[in-house]
Structures are given as structure tokens and as C-alpha cells.
Amino acid sequence: MPSTEWKISSSLLQDLLAASKRSHPNEFIALLSTLEKNGRFVEEVVVIPAVSGRDYAALHSELVPFDPLIVGTVHSHPTPSPYPSPQDLMTFARMGDFHLILAFPYALSGVRAFNARGKRIPLRVV
Numbered sequence: 159m160p161s162t163e164w165k166i167s168s169s170l171l172q173d174l175l176a177a178s179k180r181s182h183p184n185e186f187i188a189l190l191s192t193l194e195k196n197g198r199f200v201e202e203v204v205v206i207p208a209v210s211g212r213d214y215a216a217l218h219s220e221l222v223p224f225d226p227l228i229v230g231t232v233h234s235h236p237t238p239s240p241y242p243s244p245q246d247l248m249t250f251a252r253m254g255d256f257h258l259i260l261a262f263p264y265a266l267s268g269v270r271a272f273n274a275r276g277k278r279i280p281l282r283v284v
């Protein structure tokens with residue numbers, strides 16, 4: 159069975175890549191949201207307090223708002239590796255079913271989407 163495709167707004171993705179560049183060499187991390195319940199079209203970023211450094215970024219989970227439109231997370235990697243770390247996989251498992259990694263140098267070719275189990279999923283930029 160093919161993985162379900164997710165979509166992301168092109169302008170949002172450009173904003174996320176720009177935010178990753180601004181944070182470099184630290185990681186950028188935020189939450190992602192759709193505009194409709196059970197939607198698979200990611201259109202908004204929700205920035206919440208986080209601690210980040212050169213090789214880690216963590217959300218203060220007690221500050222994550224309860225919002226059914228939040229579908230997952232986005233974070234940058236200050237290295238060219240677009241693959242989730244063991245810590246990332248733990249975050250993915252408890253923070254929704256759509257997770258983006260934006261790898262240095264923060265071009266479209268370094269963007270990868272994963273589900274809650276850390277499996278890569280198709281992403282369409284629209």
C-alpha cells in the first residue's frame with residue numbers, strides 16, 4: 159500500500175527554509191498545522207519556546223498547545239544529513255504524524271518528510 163501523500167504550501171516551506179538559515183548553526187524547530195481537521199495540507203507554522211544548539215533542538219512539550227490542527231514538527235539539521243536521529247524518532251513518535259527535516263544548506267533538495275514511525279513519506283509542494 160503506497161504511503162499517503164502530504165502537501166505543503168510553497169510559501170510556508172520557503173519561510174521554514176529561511177528560518178533555518180537564520181538559526182544556523184543552531185537548529186530551528188517548530189510545530190506544523192493544517193487549516194482543516196484531518197487535513198494533509200500543511201499551511202501554518204506554530205512557533206513555541208524551544209531550546210536548540212548545534213546538534214539538538216527540543217520543544218518544551220508542556221508548552222505545546224492542545225490543538226487538533228497541529229499535525230507534527232519541523233526542524234533543521236545544520237549538517238547535510240536529512241535523516242532523523244534516535245532523539246528525533248522519539249520526538250516524532252509523540253508529536254503527530256508529519257515531520258519535516260530541513261538539512262543544510264536549506265534548499266528544497268534537503269527537505270524530507272517522515273511519519274510518526276520515522277518512515278519517509280511523499281511530500282508535494284504546492
Ligand SMILES: [Zn+2]
Binds near residue numbers: 233241259
Ligand atoms: Zn534532527
